[in-house]
Amino acid sequence: MNSSQIDQLIQERRIIVTCGTGGVGKTTLSASLAIRAAVLGKRAVVITIDPAKRLATSLGFDKRVGDAPADITPHLQEALKNHSEAAPGSLGKLHAIMPDTQGSFEKLVAQLAPNSALAQSLMQNPIFEIFAREFSGANEYMALERLISLHNxxxxxxxxxxxxxxxxTLAFLDAPQLLARLFEEKLIQWLVVPTNQLFSIGIKKALGILEKLTGSGFMTHLFAFGQALFDVRIKFLARLKDVTTLLQSQDVGFILVTASVPEAIPELQHFVDSVKDHGFHFDGLLINRTLGGLADDQSEWRSAGKSSEQAKQLGRARQLLQALVEREKVSYDAFKPLLEGSRRLGGGSILYEKLPELARDIHSLEDLLYVAFALGRSSGESGP
Amino acid sequence: MSFQSVFEKNLIFINGKGGVGKTLLARAVSHHLASQGFKTLNAVFEDPLREPGELIQPDPSLPKLWSFNCEAHSAFEEYIQQKIPLPHVSRLFLKNKLIRYLSKAAPGIHELVLLGKIWFERTHYDRIVVDMPSTGYGLTMFQSVVNFGKLFQSGPIHKDAELMLETLRDPKQTGHLLVTLPEEMPIREAIDLQGYLQKLFPENHSQFVVNKKFPHLETLTRQEDSLWKNPVPKSLLDYALKKSHTEAEHLQLLRERGKNFQEIPYIPPTLHNAPENLVRDLASYLKEGTS
Structure with missing residues (x-):
């Protein structure tokens, strides 16, 4: 039996990074991919940031956040018993992690700082406080930190x-560089000793103006923050290098999840180019929330409408759905050029899969199992 | 509360989760307001597919409509030039490597500068419709104003941050729309977001908009459990019936919390030029709804 493209991908890569804009069903799909892997006998874990409460519950989290891996294998075993299809092999393991980005950033600082006094003073710095909470890129970077420690x-x-x-979609890829910029050595050292004799007149002047613009309290915090960055930079830059090396390795594949709308193409193209520019491996597209694969039988619709009012309502709904299906077809053709020139690791064709829109929200592991089995079945059409 | 009351504000923020249709709705609202004769700016933040800082008139039939891709780097330079009126001093300041480093790398500056630029433009237009980034990052932008008001205890940036906050909090000047889909996750996220915005802007209530409301169908009940077991739909009809049914349940989440909301119907997309056509259709829907 031929295995689906998704099953092949699971065999080829140890790490699969799912990317995509909001609302495309990325989180549900990521959980289902992990379940699919477990069903194929793998020891699998999904790292997910801030999922919807119900999805969290269906993954077995009672609390919002779990920084340690939660073992969901027993739940999955139970769900499989009630499921109509059997797993193709013996069940592996299924774990899930929802990192607390706030807490883990502080942990990272504690690890990087040469001594605990420095870590302490950094955490009390109001600039750091804002940084840990709101620096765009911090969440993304912390997810990568968690990835590397799990991998190891x-x-x-x-x-x-x-x-x-x-x-x-690109913000995630750019996060490490964004953080690295903060540690540009030549520049931080200017912040380290404010009274540094080596200070050029230009810098003194610039800092003087900055002080006028920001008020004096801020400059004290800024110098303290700069000093702390200076002290943690060596270890940090080494970690950053490890993250980049891992992401560029053959172990890691990036897949892009999208809705089936042709307007998404410029952004998708931008993403594919950017993945390649970073030296990462692009493994293909998952077109999610599609309706085109569903049967659309005239007589079924007709018999559903019991009154003329109902028939009218159904007519409106069908017209809308058919318009969506037609537009899906336009986007399928338009998506294909995105994949040109990309090959998968095993020499197989690049992932290009359509997955159905769900009729209702995911409430349980059983629900996710349905999606996981759909992942194993999908694959009719191959990519270009 | 209706759309009309929000459309009377000088600054209109379109907030919500990713994928709920903020961008097209912001364009449609701008289109509608410009067609009513208001000089309108449709602002987006750092769209990587557009030129940084690009200011264009997107529609030749609407001379009062402007579209702006707000970008932090040029906004920062512009701000400094205002604060340091001596050109040679501000030029030296901006050219200084350390300052350039700080303006790029310091957390929150980026967000503050972007929002500050919009705030500064408010006197140049009758209406500014802001397509906000999705929930988390959008909140960060608003939060940056509060943070910098606190972090800088004196000086002109402190003062500007305070003034910005005042504008954002003032229900006479600023309106906040919360866009959601009639799906569970976006609704829950919108309710959470409203809570956060309420804390930031206590006197200025945000208003829910439910986008893409599917046609109402009255033919299915929850009674037949076996029909609901598999979340993957069996047919297009099965999907339609369940979609209509679950949407009604999800909107109950808003109703039972006493949240009022405006509905926008799901407008069927056209085969080609769907975004442009949708903006036009949405704008005429808004016009009908508010006239």
């Missing part, structure tokens, strides 16, 4: 990283 344990065959919601 060697306890997992498959790690699915659901990228956090960002300004746009």
């Amino acid at each position: 344990t060697g306890e997992y065959d498959t790690i699915i990283l659901d990228t956090p919601p960002s300004r746009n």
Whole structure:
């Protein structure tokens, strides 16, 4: 039996990073990919940032956040018993993690700082406080931190990283560079000793103007923050290098989740180019929330309308759905050029899968299992 | 509360989760207001597919409509030039490597500068319709104003941050729309977001808009459990019936909390030029609804 493209991908990559804009069903899909891997016998874990409460519950989290991996294998075993289809092999493991980005950033600082006094003073710095909470890029970077530490344990065959919601799909890729910019050595050192004799007149003047603009209290905090950055930079830059090396390795594949609308194409193209520019491996597209694969039988619609009012309502709904299906077809053709020139690791064709829109929200692990089985079945058409 | 009351404000923020249709709704609102004769700016933040700082008139039939891709780097330079009126001093300041580094790398500056630019433009237009980034990052932008008001205890930036906050909090000048879909996750996120905005702007209530409301169908009940077991739909009809049914349940989440909301129907997309056509259709829907 031919295995689906998604099953092949799970065999090829140890780490699958799912990217995409909001509302495309990325988080549900990431959880389902991890379940699919577990059903195929893998020791799988999904890292997901801030999922909807119900999804969190269906993954077995009672609290909002779980920084340690939660073992959901027993729940999955139970759900499989009640499911109509059997797993193709023996069940692997299923874990899930929802990192607390606030807490983990502080943990990271504690690890990087040469001594605890410095870590303490950094955490009390009001600039750092804002930084840890709101620096765009901090959440993204912390997800990568969690990824690398899980990878290093060697306890997992498959790690699915659901990228956090960002300004746009690219923000995630750019997060490490954004942070690296903060540590540009030549520049931080100017902040380290405000009375530094080596200060040029230009810098003194600039800092004088800055002080006028911001008031004096701020400058004290800024110098303290600069000093702390200076002290943690060596370890941090080494970590950053590890993250980049891992992401560029053959172990990691990036997939892009999208809705089936042709307007998405410029952004998708931008993303594909950017993944390649970073030296990462682009593994293909998952077109989610599609309606085109569903049967549309005239007589079924007709018999559903019991009164003329009902028939009218149904007519309106059908017209809308048919318009959506027609537009999906336009986008399928338009999506294909995005994949040109990309090959998968095993030499197989690039992932290009359509997945159905769900009729209702996900409430339980059983629901996710349905999606996971759909992932194993999908694959009729191959990419270009 | 209706759309009309929000459309009377000078600054209109379109907030919500990713994928709920903020961008097209912001364009439609701008289109509508410009067609009513208001000089209108439709502002987006750092759209990577457009030129940074690009200011265009997107529709030749609407001479009062402007579209702006707000970008932090040029906004920062502009701000400094205002605060340091001596050109040679501000030029040296901006050219200084350390300042350039700080303006790029310091957390929150980016967000403050972007929002500050919109705030500054408010006197140049009758209406500014802002397509906000999705929930988390959008909140960060508003929060940056509060943070910098606190972080800088004196000086002109402190003062400007205070003034900005005053504008954002003033229900006479600023309106906040919360866009959601009639789906569970976006509704819950919108309710949470309203709570956060309420804390930031206690006197200025944001208003819910439910976008893409599916046609109402009255033919299915929850009674037949077996029909609901599999979340993957069996047919287009099965999907339609369940969609209509679950939407009604989800809107109950708003109703039972006493949240009023405006509905926008799901407008069927056209095969080609769907965004442009949708903006036009939405704008005429808004016009009918408010006339």
